[in-house]
Amino acid sequence: MFDIDRAVDENMEGLVRDIKRLVAHYSVQGEPLPGKPFGEGPAAAIAEAQKIAGELGFETKNYDNYALTAQMGSGDGLVGIIGHLDVVPVGEGWKHDPFAGEISDGILWGRGVTDDKGPSLAALYAMKIVRDSGYPVNKRVRFLFGANEETGMNGVAHYREIEGEFDCGFTPDASFPLIFGEKGNYNARFIGKTSAEDARVGIKYFTGGMAANVVCDSVSLYAEVNEYCDELRHDFIAFARKNGMGYMIREDEDDLVLTLRGISAHASTPELGRNAISWMMRFVSGESLLSCPFAEGYDKVIGLSYLGENCGVAISDEYGPLTFNVGIIGTNMDGTYATIDIRYPITTEDFGVYSERMKKLFAEAGLELTETRIGPSLFIDPESPLVRKLYEAYVKGTGDTVNRPVTIGGGTYAKSFKNVVAFGPEFPGMEYNIHMNDEFMPLETLRTALKTYVYAIMALLEV
Numbered sequence: 001m002f003d004i005d006r007a008v009d010e011n012m013e014g015l016v017r018d019i020k021r022l023v024a025h026y027s028v029q030g031e032p033l034p035g036k037p038f039g040e041g042p043a044a045a046i047a048e049a050q051k052i053a054g055e056l057g058f059e060t061k062n063y064d065n066y067a068l069t070a071q072m073g074s075g076d077g078l079v080g081i082i083g084h085l086d087v088v089p090v091g092e093g094w095k096h097d098p099f100a101g102e103i104s105d106g107i108l109w110g111r112g113v114t115d116d117k118g119p120s121l122a123a124l125y126a127m128k129i130v131r132d133s134g135y136p137v138n139k140r141v142r143f144l145f146g147a148n149e150e151t152g153m154n155g156v157a158h159y160r161e162i163e164g165e166f167d168c169g170f171t172p173d174a175s176f177p178l179i180f181g182e183k184g185n186y187n188a189r190f191i192g193k194t195s196a197e198d199a200r201v202g203i204k205y206f207t208g209g210m211a212a213n214v215v216c217d218s219v220s221l222y223a224e225v226n227e228y229c230d231e232l233r234h235d236f237i238a239f240a241r242k243n244g245m246g247y248m249i250r251e252d253e254d255d256l257v258l259t260l261r262g263i264s265a266h267a268s269t270p271e272l273g274r275n276a277i278s279w280m281m282r283f284v285s286g287e288s289l290l291s292c293p294f295a296e297g298y299d300k301v302i303g304l305s306y307l308g309e310n311c312g313v314a315i316s317d318e319y320g321p322l323t324f325n326v327g328i329i330g331t332n333m334d335g336t337y338a339t340i341d342i343r344y345p346i347t348t349e350d351f352g353v354y355s356e357r358m359k360k361l362f363a364e365a366g367l368e369l370t371e372t373r374i375g376p377s378l379f380i381d382p383e384s385p386l387v388r389k390l391y392e393a394y395v396k397g398t399g400d401t402v403n404r405p406v407t408i409g410g411g412t413y414a415k416s417f418k419n420v421v422a423f424g425p426e427f428p429g430m431e432y433n434i435h436m437n438d439e440f441m442p443l444e445t446l447r448t449a450l451k452t453y454v455y456a457i458m459a460l461l462e463v
């Protein structure tokens with residue numbers, strides 16, 4: 001009789017040792033080199049993962065250092081498990097060595113231990129446990145390591161061009177219990193005139209925001225200095241105070257700089273933030289000393305809404321509404337521009353019609369919408385065999401019957417394939433310092449993930 005707990009316990013040591021081997025490689029995307037499309041680090045991590053998978057007895061194949069596969073079993077069916085070997089950069093100020101895989105108080109520390117080297121190897125070891133248990137592996141089970149997830153999805157895209165789809169699968173790169181829907185992405189920029197000639201105070205430029213996918217928390221307006229500046233400053237202070245917003249004013253010979261502060265948040269949860277750009281545009285468009293066609297158009301088609309109500313895209317389904325974020329503003333030779341990051345509802349079939357509608361409304365407001373890019377949404381029927389089987393595996397592996405499968409506004413590798421969902425290993429409500437200093441993975445969580453993935457692989461062999 002197969003004793004899963006025993007098999008899991010026997011494999012924990014090897015699993016932790018091999019995670020450390022991967023964590024030692026700083027696999028952040030670098031300059032492309034011949035045969036190494038994402039640079040030295042990701043290629044080194046692929047080489048190490050290939051060694052590890054070989055030692056575990058899997059057939060491996062390197063796809064030009066874009067991706068790596070490790071496979072077991074035979075048969076027509078093909079189950080996919082998809083993780084990634086690249087990481088985000090390491091900032092200053094870690095308490096634990098980001099590359100040593102230190103363990104203290106039952107916690108493993110290091111860049112990539114949770115995102116996504118640890119979970120990837122947990123799933124790879126789960127394949128090994130299933131194979132060694134004697135369970136009939138009557139399909140091919142293929143682990144696909146991508147080398148470029150954090151900065152694109154180009155690693156697995158390269159693989160898919162060559163090998164195509166999986167019958168079904170999961171990606172251990174998000175949260176338990178399971179994610180059966182991910183909103184679609186829509187990105188664009190828009191541009192308009194910075195300052196009209198008849199303005200009493202001319203605007204030189206705007207600057208603000210860190211990234212398109214973050215709610216902007218600080219924006220600055222650089223204006224020319226003239227006799228109206230005292231009045232403008234006075235109006236700005238009154239506006240900021242009335243709306244309870246932080247502000248800063250600086251003036252030198254050349255520039256009057258007005259800075260407005262908001263609250264940052266992820267673009268998929270804009271309700272948690274307060275967009276400084278939208279509020280600055282409200283101030284500018286209502287200020288008679290200024291004349292800014294960009295701000296006036298902005299206030300008309302976007303205003304203070306993060307639901308897209310004023311530009312014809314306020315759609316929603318039973319899993320949640322569209323979210324609309326402006327992340328970056330700037331001014332260049334062509335005028336003032338800003339970025340749009342929309343997450344549209346998971347059951348939306350074609351966002352193209354909404355893009356066209358926006359283009360028209362923006363144009364009527366004197367703004368040009370450009371560089372539009374539509375990324376797909378993901379929706380796998382929660383009643384499908386894939387979702388039901390994986391959820392059952394989760395319940396078996398964890399004993400948790402309270403948390404249910406969910407949908408998210410973000411995006412995972414699941415979107416790169418037709419019948420794949422994100423499945424663990426993070427637990428709802430827990431933080432693992434992903435993308436931050438001192439990323440960590442409790443060994444207990446790793447063990448639970450390993451066990452759950454064993455059940456999951458067995459279940460998918462039956463789907």
Ligand SMILES: [Zn+2]
Nearest residue numbers: 115116149173
């Ligand atoms: Zn990840």
